Amino acid sequence: MRHTRRPRLPGSRIRSSLGLPAALLLSLGLLAPAATAASPPDTTTAADPVRIMPLGDSITGSPGCWRALLWNRLQDAGHTGIDFVGTLPPQGCGVAHDGDNEGHGGELVTDAASRNLLPARLAATRPDIVVMHFGTNDVWSDVAPDRILAAYDTLLAQMRESNPDMRVLVAQLIPMGPATCAGCGRRVVDLNARIPAWAAGASTDRSPVVVVDQWTGFDTATDTYDGVHPDADGDEKIAARWFPALAAQVENTPGGPGDPGDPVVTCTASFRSVSVRQGGHQAEVTVRNTSAVPVRGWTVTLRPADGARVTQVWNGALTTAADGVATVSDAGWNGSLAPGASTAFGLIATTTAGSAVPAATTDCAAAPGA
Structure with missing residues (x-):
């Protein structure tokens, strides 16, 4: 906060030629206060940094080195007007970064909700965006997905009470494979399957909830050091998955360092199986403009299951990464969507023997219309 020193009134030292105190003359209206030169108004303004809270347990905070990698990815991409916030300090990693965080080792999201732990943390840090990977300890403790999602509801309500424009990135958790928890792997899958529908129901135009798939392509054998916590390779994967979603939210945050006139654009992508055959399936993905302004182009990130x-x-342009993640952009003619309008593209996927019912997680990004 900028502080301005108040100038001393020169009349406080004036005495009249009659020897009367100036204060008395002022009170009698016989002496006007001396004029002081007004300082010109300070018209220089700088956009407040976008405040980002990494929220979770030890995967986020102990030491949570993916945060350091993510911070530097954002800086390298030009997102310098950001501030990672939290009541916990940096915890090492050997990489220069803004290490403030809210990653409490051993904490259950259901405990954070039932004990009302988040409001004080929000009040102390005032985030604009929350990046949440939270629930691993609940899974380990065999807490039912319904209870975990109810805790998500509680935390989301507290976030919006703190900031009605809160933007939330919620992770589908990284896999678990600890030697002492045979059921953890399946429980993570069960919870992750429920998160997209929860987010879709909770998201609003003013306070979007965006799902980031941290599960697909993450291998506990090579990307963790104990079946739970990420090693260096795992940190790289987690940061890479957070980056595009977080960068988009930073750009769209009201009052952030971007152009204040830029409209907020959002879209959704929903996957539907059309037919199944031996060794593969056909599906359709519907892209919908969920913002209040036209969209001039869209890109869907598709992570097929199993x-x-x-x-x-067809009706889109396909790029496929080595880990199977597909990126589909509009075909040009179907890129422009009015508010509330939708379009669709079709796909064919190959599957392995014994694959489950076709499914995929999807993320959608859009550009504002001219």
Whole structure:
């Protein structure tokens, strides 16, 4: 906060030629206060940094080195007007970064909700965006997905009470494979399957909830050091998955360092299985403009479940990464969408023997219309 020193009134030292105190003359109206030169108004303004809270347990905070990698990815991409916030200090990592965080080792999200722990943390840090990977300890403790999602509801309500424009990135948790918890792997899958529907129901135009798939392509054998906590390779994968979603929210945050005139654009992508055949399936993805302004282009990130790989699309342009993640952009003619309008593209995917019912997690990004 800028502080301005108040100038001393020169009349406090004036005495009249009659020897009367100036204060008395002023009170009698016989002496006007001396004029002081007004300082010109300070018209220089700088956008407040976008405040980002990494929220979770030890995967986020002990030491949570993916945060350091994510911070530097954002800086390298030009997102310098940001501030990672939290009541916990940096915890090492050997990389220069803003290490403030809210990653409390051993904490259950259900405990954080039932004990009302989050409001004080929000009040102390005032985030604009929350990046949440929270629930691993609940899974380990065999807490039912319904209870975990109810805790998400509680935390989201507290976030919005703190900031009605809160933007929330919620992770589908990284896999678990600890030697002492045989059921943890399946429980993570069960919870992750429920998160997209929860987020879709909780998201609003003013306070979007965006799902980030941290599960697909993450291997506990190579990306963790104990079946739970990420090693250096795991940190790289987690940061890479957070980055595009977080960068988009930083750009769209009201009052952030971007152009204040830029409209907020959002879209959704929903996957629907059309037919199943031996060794593959056909599906359709519907893209909908959920913002109040036109969209001039969209991109969908598609992560097929159960090892499936997208091999062909129509009404879109396909790029497939080595880990099977597919990126589909509009075909040009179907890129412009009015508010509330939708379009669709089709796809064919190959599957392995014994694959489950076709499914995929999707993320959607859009550009504002001219």
